Amino acid sequence: MGGLFTICWVTPMTKSHSVYFIPKGKNNFRNFKIKKAFDAYFKLSCTQEVLEKIGCSAIFISFSDVLFANKWKEDVKDAFPIYLDSDRSLYKYFKMQRSITQVSSYVKYQPSSTKWTKAQKKPLRYNLLIFNHIFLSSDLGREKKKILRECNAL
Amino acid sequence: MDRKKSLLKYSSQVTSIIAAARSLVQEKGVENFIKNEMVHIFENYQALETLCEEMNCVSVEELEQKLLESCEDIVETVKEFHSTESAWNKFLSDLDAQLLYPEDLECKEFKDFQLRPLDQPDQILKFSQVLKSNSNEFKWVVFLRFAG
Numbered sequence: 001m002g003g004l005f006t007i008c009w010v011t012p013m014t015k016s017h018s019v020y021f022i023p024k025g026k027n028n029f030r031n032f033k034i035k036k037a038f039d040a041y042f043k044l045s046c047t048q049e050v051l052e053k054i055g056c057s058a059i060f061i062s063f064s065d066v067l068f069a070n071k072w073k074e075d076v077k078d079a080f081p082i083y084l085d086s087d088r089s090l091y092k093y094f095k096m097q098r099s100i101t102q103v104s105s106y107v108k109y110q111p112s113s114t115k116w117t118k119a120q121k122k123p124l125r126y127n128l129l130i131f132n133h134i135f136l137s138s139d140l141g142r143e144k145k146k147i148l149r150e151c152n153a154l
Numbered sequence: 155m156d157r158k159k160s161l162l163k164y165s166s167q168v169t170s171i172i173a174a175a176r177s178l179v180q181e182k183g184v185e186n187f188i189k190n191e192m193v194h195i196f197e198n199y200q201a202l203e204t205l206c207e208e209m210n211c212v213s214v215e216e217l218e219q220k221l222l223e224s225c226e227d228i229v230e231t232v233k234e235f236h237s238t239e240s241a242w243n244k245f246l247s248d249l250d251a252q253l254l255y256p257e258d259l260e261c262k263e264f265k266d267f268q269l270r271p272l273d274q275p276d277q278i279l280k281f282s283q284v285l286k287s288n289s290n291e292f293k294w295v296v297f298l299r300f301a302g
Contacts, residue, residue: 059284061269069272082272083284089267090281098253101246
């Protein structure tokens with residue numbers, strides 16, 4: 001496990017999608033604005049098959065308690081395994097930014113990716129979530145990179 | 155309820171939420187606030203949702219648009235809305251400024267961090283075990299964050 005850590009994070013609130021490539025042992029993040037990607041989670045779901053093809057799988061890590069994590073799982077019918085890290089030790093290790101501002105924006109996160117109306121049940125407040133994707137790789141081969149690019153995962 | 159009343163009510167609600175939250179942070183500290191008092195942050199959303207409903211908007215974007223198109227008699231109130239928004243953002247950025255990580259975590263080996271599977275919360279696994287939990291070569295880790 002060495003070389004390149006790719007950290008991709010999404011703030012549903014700002015609808016921005018940034019990917020950070022972090023050379024091991026360094027903290028100088030290079031920020032690549034990819035495209036507005038409100039739906040990284042959906043993208044991740046859609047690309048699960050592709051990720052598996054290249055030998056990559058996804059796990060979710062939640063800092064919240066069991067209750068919140070289960071609520072999330074039930075609501076999005078998430079197929080990915082979820083782990084709890086209430087101390088945020090891993091998150092801290094990667095020096096991921098802490099920010100209440102980033103999880104408290106006015107823009108709503110809409111699980112169905114469709115706008116809710118007054119008649120519909122309001123979504124849970126997933127605008128309070130930030131997804132940080134960490135893709136661990138010693139060396140991504142050209143072929144694997146091509147597959148990931150094709151599904152916009154890189 | 156007319157637009158002006160709705161906007162003023164929202165503004166006053168947010169001002170109260172900020173005052174209550176600031177007082178809690180001062181009294182108990184920001185970490186305690188994040189752990190136990192985030193409901194105050196949620197209250198802001200509640201107020202905003204109510205405002206959206208009263209203004210017949212299905213999204214905050216639509217609300218913003220409606221405010222921009224507002225007729226002159228509520229211009230001042232719209233200003234009040236934006237000033238409320240600024241006050242809220244200032245409040246949040248003040249909280250952010252207090253969020254720091256302890257330095258002693260820097261040297262740890264990340265593979266040894268401990269995680270608990272959601273379906274078996276009593277079990278403790280090292281992150282290295284989680285990474286090796288199947289034959290896949292790489293893992294894509296997604297952090298779910300509910301608070302700062």
